[in-house]
Amino acid sequence: MALPNNEMFSTEVSVVNKAPVPVPGEKPSEMDVFLAVLEKNQITLSSLLPIAAIELTPAQQEQARSYQLAQLVLGPAASTPMMCAKSCPKPFRSVCMLAQIAKEPIGQRCPWEQQYAIDRMLAWMGEMGRTLKDILESERSMLQSLVTIDLHERRCNMILSDAQNAMLTARAVRDVDANTGVPLCWEDVIHANALRMDTLITQRRMILKDLELTPEAQTRRKKSLGLTKQGGGKDLSSKQSEANDRLRRAMRGEVIDV
Secondary structure (H helix, E strand, O other), X not given: OOOOOOOOOXXXXXXXXXXXXXXXXXXXXXXXXXXXXXHHHHHHHHHHOOOOOOOOOHHHHHHHHHHHHHHHHHHHHHHOOOEOOOOOOHHHHOOOHHHHOOOOOOOOEOHHHHHHHHHHHHHHHHHHOOOOOOOOHHHHHHHHHHHHHHHHHXXXXXXXXXXXXXXXXXXXXXXXXXXXXXXXXXXXXXXXXXXXXXXXXXXXXXXXXXXXXXXXXXXXXXXXXXXXXOOOOXXXXXXXXXXXXXXXXXXXXXXXOO
């Protein structure tokens, strides 16, 4: 049965991300395999959600393809990079080489943050031993959250690197005299971005714990599989307990093997 025409952005850009035509004798890349599977599944489902056709130039069509594929692979993290603007805060503009030479892409997404999001996604995939063709969707979802957390943490560090924020605290008036308005006492307020970083670090650790990527989770997994070596695979609490036991024996005058 023929499927209806559900192409978007004119007939040149389809809702289906077309896989490249394979070259005889050439091994397909991971992205080619990913797109081939994606195309096969989307062809079946695209008829259920017709998308309006929009006439675009060839350059605009290529941008639409890139945007669509980025949303599929990176998910919400693809929309996280900030939009470049002349009103960009000083901590970001001061470290942007493009802004310093007046070649920043105003109205487009920050290329530095886009590259950082890509690098972090690849790094986390490498940590898990996954590639684009074998990563599970549940894993992809958590990695997208990790990329977003990394990007937000990077912004917090850039803001806190500004001289006026580097102290991480600000002196604020806590109480004043009701009659004269003279300050009576002050208090140090922790910078909002410093508090935000604590939240981001906690969120990252929770996700890594779910992915069993924290050191204690990896040690526990090795123990359950019998992969730990004598002494080398013990967790921190076991090593500390043994050290305390050796100390108590040494205080009693016993001979300790080091």
